[in-house]
Amino acid sequence: MRDNPISRAALRVREALGSFRGTAWLIGGAEGEISHTIRQGCLAAIMIMVGSWGVGWLAETPGSVLAWHPGLLPVRATTAGAILCTVALVVGALLLLRSWMRLAQRIGNWDGASVRTMYRALIAWGTPLLLTFPIFSRDVFSYLAQGRVLHAGLNPYEHGVSELPGWFAAGADGLWAESPSPYGPLFLMMARGVWFASFGVPEISIVLFRLLAVAGVVLMCLVIPRLATAFGSAPGWALWLCLLNPLSLIVFIPAAHNDGLMIGLMLAGAWYAVQRRRVVALLLLIAAIAIKPIALVVLPFMVLLSLKSTASYASRMREWVLAGVVAVVLLVGGGYALGVGLGWFTAALSAGSATFQAAPMGLLGLGIGHLAALLMPVSPTAIAEVVYACARAASAVVLAVLLLRPRLGNPVLWSAYGLTVVVLVSPVIQPWYVLWILPLYAVVHVYRGRVLVLVTLLITIMVLMSMVTHISVAQWISSVVVQGVAFAVAAVYLIYIVFFDPNTAKMFSLRQESQRWNAPRGWTSLRRLEQPSSSWSADDVYQRVAR
Template sequence: MRDSRLTRAASGLRDLLGRFPGTSWLIGGEEAEASHTLRQGMLGSLLIMVGSWGVGWLATTPGSVLVVNPLLLPLRTTTAGVVTCIVLLALGSLLLVRSWLRISQRLGGWGPHAVPVLRRALVMWGAPLLFTVPIFSRDVYSYIAQGRALHAGLNPYETGISELPGWFAEGADGLWAESPSPYGPLFLALARLIWFSSDDVPEAAVVLFRLLSLLGVVLMVVFIPRLAEGLGSDASWALWLCLLNPLSLLVFIAAAHNDALMIGLMVAGCWAMLTQRRWWGAGLLLGAVTIKPIALVVVPFAVLLLLSDTSSRRARLRQWLWIGVIAVLVLGVLGLSLRVGFGWIPAALGAGSAALPAAPVGLLGLGLGEAAAAVTAVDADTVAAVFFAVVRLFSGVVVAWLLLRPRLGNPVLWAGYGLAVVVVLSSVLQPWYLLWLLPLFAVVHVYRGRILVLVSLLITLLVVGVIVLQVSVAQWIDATTVQLIGVGVGLAYLVYLLFFDPNTAELFDISRRSERWNRSEGWARLRELSSPAVSWRRPQRHCEPGGRGGEDADGPAQSVGEGDR
């Protein structure tokens, strides 16, 4: 496939443009030189930024300063402007995907030398996204509405934002209009403060939420490498997978999602527990829970990092009792401060009791409900609700089984297994849920081969699919046609990346076997989850500040697609 006529033409064009003074700064360069890829990624982000001005989500309230902005109106109200913006959005997204893949090849291998380059890439690629109109998701407007609801004296865990007059004009998705809030009390308190501080200007509130998300990104930049070093993975690889991928950039920065803050607090808490800073660790982990309660799944695993040896169930129980008491005190005080007590925990965790057909469990539950209603007098929604409750109970049993195994694996890795079970068995499945899982795996192992190809492909497909389908188009413009144009451009570029690009096609070779690497284990075939030979023990030599431990000579100095055939 790499010898095809299109591939040879692409290689020839690249060589030509690499010699031309007007384009050599962007195209070409030595293969071990990352500067060209850094600039290409920044160009992709700039294209996304401009594209978002025409098809991003805007509130239509009187306080909006952008909805009638004369500079944006031609992009948002004319067919030519909207089509141009959707094309820019699709091209920019795929160029960002390509840059993410290519930088793994141009770093000259993973290691300490790559970390500064990746941090520079994060700044260059992320900076233009700070100036986007919200894209990929419009949940940030739901944050604003829930902050407003709390300020108005409503309980967001009991009433939906549809109780607010004019809520739809504020930009929130109608899908969640009557759903209880899935967020923790600290985040709702911050949302109320942001809504009050923005003086009813939605763009100002978006900026403040984006800054809050950036705090989470900073926490990840600082603590993902430290946690990876402490647990024997590679800091640069973990940064590349968890933060440089376009899905993270779009969700954390462009969409201003609170997932960034939850994940940042979560990994910082795990690092604090690993380095025996138990009170800091408890505060950070419970802070993550008060942003999004799904982080509760990680807490009982992470607290076991305090133990030098996890073979004793009695020792595990002592840690769980300790964190349980702290959680009751901290979460209780926060709940009381919002006058919701502990009722926010089941309300927030149950906010996902709705169903999205994109989720396998959601689709199955809806199907069972309709089938039962067709042959009995039972209401379809009742059957679906019972089914979802049973599935949630089953996922809780699986998590408990992992925690109580006689030989417990690495607590962070097994937290990833537990959270993956909860996510996969949820009746609501959103693209950014993948981002919750990546750090829990990346800080423990470096992966290569088929498993990494599948993850890279999934990220690519999610970016292409969601960013061109979740767009805002004026009523008088045919939204379906605009979306089809975006999908067509995206798919054409995607096919080129997968099969014809002389540099990226080889990264999607599905025939390479799956392997994972850890400093204390070396490379090993990726096996199904099984009981480890011995229960996890804290690797003291990996916890030394700045230490590389005893890194194997044949460590992960390989790019994304490499591995034995």
């Protein structure tokens, strides 16, 4: 990579800036490489923050504090301001991506000290993102709108946000105008509380939802290293992959997605299950389901962590019956107490139906539907729904096969396999779905080679696509022009870090074989799911960590 002219020029520029006093603090030197990388990521986060002030999402209701603030008009109401902020946003996202990759390269040994380094980086990179306007997604406004629906005495699983006056100006995406809420009853109760506590002021509600998301991040910070240590993975590497990547940072903090809280509760439930504290583990796992029902997929796997051995079907069945009874009592009882009944469960099965089915299964269903419509008088949508129902049934069969195999593997890892299947057969795949799965793999194994390259590419593409397409500009500013500039900047920078950057280009090489590492076994080739030699038991916990 160093032989091409672009790489040589980049090295000369970097050496020159590294020797200049004014920029040496930012350009890495041998005496402080990790600290330089952390500062570069902090600069990237600041660029994202400033860029969001011009093209981030804001509600335009009369109660909004910032939407009509005169100090923001130069960057929000002019084409030049929108373009400059878009460039800052895109370059910041790519610089954050590069800092994330360079941090892994400079760590070297993923020992105990690397965990402290990850915490330092998370604080340095996450703090500026707390001050951003919503970017990447405007679901936070939908959260508020659905909390308002519940506060108004309506059922969010039966009534869309369009039944509220002024809903569109409040920032909610039109996709949810007449669609049922895909969230659990606990989160809807939280959303109603946010609506009440914020007095309907969008900026206050954003802060409150962001605090909920940060609570999930804190839970992950506490639990991921413990689980990784218990199962023989590398705690620092797991934190780097799951929390320091730009997709996680942007989804969990600026976008304030409730996925962070769901994942945090889900992993905390797994940790308490490893500690054999069944009641606490079960309550945490059910709370995760009550945030987003997709956590229901991992529940039957996680409760098995409390067993001394999973070799007995009777023991497995006992845990499943106990978990099922408690879940039904709490979720069904809570739903009726909240006045929403079982709507959360039926809505979860159709979650995403309001959006375009752009996932492979979604496109397949639409294709089969339109092909059937050419051959017979049927509705393409109806046929597509049949395809999606068959796909969900197939994923349920896969989950059953995993759970009922005579010799069960690590329940956390096998829940990752099951959840991966569920996501892949979903008619809609959103970028943040990958964040549900990453921790379940990372706390059991360290991965390298082609599999890690593909994950890095996936995160890169998802971040850039959302940064380019999900920007908010005033009606009189050409969104085509702004997005065109964003796409051009993203393309140039992306080509550089993938092909010409002498440091990051090697992280996109597909030459190395996919491998996974675990403390008891070392590096092994990444193969298809194999039948373990014995069913998982508590003795397979590599190292127990004090709470």
